[in-house]
Amino acid sequence: MARISTLEPPFAPDVAAQLATMMPVGMPPIGLFRTFAKNLPMTTAMSNWGRYELGRDLTRP
Known part of the structure; x- marks a missing residue:
């Protein structure tokens, strides 16, 4: 069981x-x-990190 639900x-x-x-x-x-989104100001701050982590630039050789 998750400590913080999404x-x-x-x-x-x-x-x-x-x-x-x-x-x-x-x-x-x-x-x-979706867990971050429980705190919208933190989610806003993390959005650039999310785009980086899931973006193509990170997976290029």
Whole structure:
């Protein structure tokens, strides 16, 4: 059992918009980001990190 549960859809519009900035287009938000979303200011701060971690620049040889 997780100590902190993740948010589940449907998300509030502001939360959905922020989660969408952290994921590739068309991909649902991963559990880690849905856990962050319990604290929207932290989620906003982490969005650049999310785009980096899931972006193609990290996987290039």
